[in-house]
Amino acid sequence: MQTSTSPQISTSPEKAAFEARLRAIGTARYHDKHPFHQMLHGGACSMTQVRAWVINRYYYQSRIPMKDAALLSRCENPRLRRIWRSRIEDHDGGLAEGGGIRRWLRLAEAVGLDPDYVASARGVLPGIRFAVDAYVHFVREKTLLEAVASSLTELFAPAIHENRIAGLLKHYAFAGDAALSYFRQRLNEAPQDVAFGLAYVLDHADSLEKQDAAAAALTFKTDVLWSQLDTLHSAYVAPARIPPGGWDGREGVTGEVDDRPLQGAAE
Ligand SMILES: O=C(O)c1cc(C(=O)O)c2c(n1)C(=O)C(=O)c1cc(C(=O)O)[nH]c1-2
Numbered sequence: 557m558q559t560s561t562s563p564q565i566s567t568s569p570e571k572a573a574f575e576a577r578l579r580a581i582g583t584a585r586y587h588d589k590h591p592f593h594q595m596l597h598g599g600a601c602s603m604t605q606v607r608a609w610v611i612n613r614y615y616y617q618s619r620i621p622m623k624d625a626a627l628l629s630r631c632e633n634p635r636l637r638r639i640w641r642s643r644i645e646d647h648d649g650g651l652a653e654g655g656g657i658r659r660w661l662r663l664a665e666a667v668g669l670d671p672d673y674v675a676s677a678r679g680v681l682p683g684i685r686f687a688v689d690a691y692v693h694f695v696r697e698k699t700l701l702e703a704v705a706s707s708l709t710e711l712f713a714p715a716i717h718e719n720r721i722a723g724l725l726k727h728y729a730f731a732g733d734a735a736l737s738y739f740r741q742r743l744n745e746a747p748q749d750v751a752f753g754l755a756y757v758l759d760h761a762d763s764l765e766k767q768d769a770a771a772a773a774l775t776f777k778t779d780v781l782w783s784q785l786d787t788l789h790s791a792y793v794a795p796a797r798i799p800p801g802g803w804d805g806r807e808g809v810t811g812e813v814d815d816r817p818l819q820g821a822a823e
Pocket of ligand 1: 620
C-alpha cells in the first residue's frame with residue numbers, strides 16, 4: 557500500500573538521504589498497516605466498532621490544537637509562530653463555525669452518536685488518553701526540532717485519508733458528505749502543513765545527532781498512533797475486553813444500538 561503522497565523535496569544529497577530515512581519510518585511503522593484500520597477501511601467493522609473509533613479518535617482531535625498551542629508557546633521565532641498558528645485555526649475553527657473539531661462531531665452525528673456525548677470525552681479508553689497525552693507532553697518538553705519532527709506523520713496522512721474516504725463510501729451507509737467532510741478538508745490542509753514541517757526539519761537537523769533526535773521523534777509519534785489502535789482493537793474486537801470506564805456500546809447512541817456480538821478481523 558502507498559503510504560506517502562507528497563513528493564520528495566530535498567535538494568542536497570545529505571538532505572535527500574535524511575528525508576529518505578524519515579519516509580522509511582512511515583513506510584515501516586505508520587498506522588495504515590494496523591489491523592483495525594484495515595477492518596475499518598475494508599468494511600469489516602460493525603457500527604459499534606465504528607462508533608468506538610469515532611468516540612476515541614475524538615480525543616486525539618481535541619488534543620491536536622492543544623499540542624500546537626504548546627509548541628507555539630515555546631517558539632521565539634515570529635515567522636514560525638505565524639505559520640504554525642494556522643494549525644490551531646484549522647482544528648478549532650471560528651467562534652461560531654468551522655474547524656476540524658466541529659467536522660469530527662458531524663461524523664459522530666452521521667454514525668448515530670450524540671455529539672455532546674462524544675465531545676464530553678466520557679468513555680474514552682484509558683490507553684487512548686495515555687497515548688495522546690504522551691504526545692502533548694512530548695511536544696511541551698522536547699526541543700522545537702523534535703516537536704516539529706513529531707508532526708511529520710502527516711507526510712503519510714493524505715494517503716490514509718484518501719483510502720478512508722474510498723473505503724467508507726464503498727462499505728458504509730452513513731458515509732455521506734457530512735460524515736466525510738473532516739477527511740476531505742484535511743486533504744486540503746495537510747499538504748502545506750507537512751511541506752513546511754518537513755522543510756523545517758531538513759534545515760534544522762544539521763548534525764547527525766539532531767537527525768537521530770528527529771528520527772526518534774517521528775518514531776515516537778508512530779508509536780502514539782499505533783498504540784491508540786491497539787487499545788481500540790483490544791477493547792472492541794473479539795475477544796473484546798472493554799476496560800473499566802470504556803464506552804459500553806450504548807451510551808450516547810442516538811441511532812439504532814448494534815447488539816450483535818463484537819466481531820473479529822477474521823470473521
Ligand atoms: O486519520 C489519520 O490517520 C490521521 C493521522 C494523523 C497523524 O499522522 O498524526 C493526523 C491526522 N489524521 C489528522 O487529521 C490531523 O489533523 C493531524 C494533525 C497531526 C499532528 O501531529 O499535528 N497529525 C494528524
